[in-house]
Amino acid sequence: MPGLSTKADEVARILEDEIVSGAIPQGQVLRQEHVCERFGVSRTPVREALQRLEALGLVTALPNRGARVRSISTAELREAFLIRAELEALATSQAAPRMTAEDLARLDAAEERFAELTLDLRRQMRSGDLRDSSLVVGWMGANHAFHDVIYEIAALPRVEQLAKSARRSFIGEHVWNARGELDELFARNDMQHRAIREALAAGSAEGARVLAREHVLSSGRLMEAALDLAAAKTRPPDWLPSEQPI
Amino acid sequence: MPGLSTKADEVARILEDEIVSGAIPQGQVLRQEHVCERFGVSRTPVREALQRLEALGLVTALPNRGARVRSISTAELREAFLIRAELEALATSQAAPRMTAEDLARLDAAEERFAELTLDLRRQMRSGDLRDSSLVVGWMGANHAFHDVIYEIAALPRVEQLAKSARRSFIGEHVWNARGELDELFARNDMQHRAIREALAAGSAEGARVLAREHVLSSGRLMEAALDLAAAKTRPPDWLPSEQPI
DNA sequence: TGTCACGAAACTGGATCCAAGCCGAGTGAT
């Protein structure tokens, strides 16, 4: 059989992708029985998968009352960006004195691919609006790939894990709501990546640290502004009862 | 029955305490069946508990081969201190502009209690050696309590959670091996806490950030030195096969 | 005597069965 891993792993991985990509909306309640018949497994691995998602912070589970996909507030999103900024700064500063020529080449390759996708996406946005969110997801992947090279060089596996977890806070609707500000983000990210690259090439740990930190923080500020804007447009009147928090 | 929580929660909480305190040594293999009969429950909640511990990073689970309590290397311990330094710095800088008079009073109370325990412990260490590790555990708790006040003021729940997780890397044997350096640590921690307190009282976010960061980093350096020393004393000859890494 | 192969025991992962808790509808009392 496809013994690559356990069934609980498979289920958890797929559900995670669907939650992060927004295919499963925030606030959705996940019934064990329902997930069971969808994946053709029994409830045992489904329960394990849901627990793993809870550990990742993607769902909240209340005893005897099931699991619900977390609604990530703008406050939590802001905190996630703050955390990521510090962790990226740490990893980048640690990577600076370890850079080899080969590392630099890999970083350049990742940055080049990111720049390509950025150009594609900007063209796409100018010509029509952005109906296909998979393009954005792909672009975000290339963005992450650049930073992943740095993580690998820094050799701080736990930092890498935590930062990737923080990335997952920016999911689903957030991406869609922030799409209006993406064009601005594109140009800035590209420049900032190149600046970080230069600092790393120069072996300046402190320079790389400051640049990486500011890079993430500025992205966070932009996203926050975009989400506030989107919320102002689409928020229901204040007198309507808001979605009850589980 | 005491329906305050599920049995899996109970088992996980107890096992976590025992691993962190060192009652269950690193490298120990946890057999599901064995844990079952010890707690008088079936294997289902035990499996959930072990999975939760794996998510916390306290055990590693190998497919079809059980769960083993992680051996935390000095490299991982060093990384944990680096992470905690950044997170503490972040939380402390965020807390600085939010301090109220009441907050400051709570901080002083926590620091006072910490100073008391520190004095007790130093006396104890001078008079005889430190046979009872529970004193050290209590002292560490008071140390953490000081920082917990800051976390609460900073209102960054995720940062708090991650930092507490990083604390758990310093467990069991580490504490015991580092006991020789505790006296040195005591005096420094007290001074550094007071310095952080003053920066917070002055509302200096950047000052508090730098002090908090240096506070954790200096503790990390001291622990690292102590552990290297302990390892040099007790390490088996290099030609003996070391404990196989699971 | 050393090595390899076969087999049994034991352990984990998955499925199914049972009990206990939450929620809502319906009914009766005030």
Added chain:
DNA sequence: ATCACTCGGCTTGGATCCAGTTTCGTGACA
């Protein structure tokens, strides 16, 4: 008419059962 209580369905948590896999021990053969 409204509030409170109870009863029943539905869902989750826990226990037990079954299958697949790993490991260890024993025995046979080179």
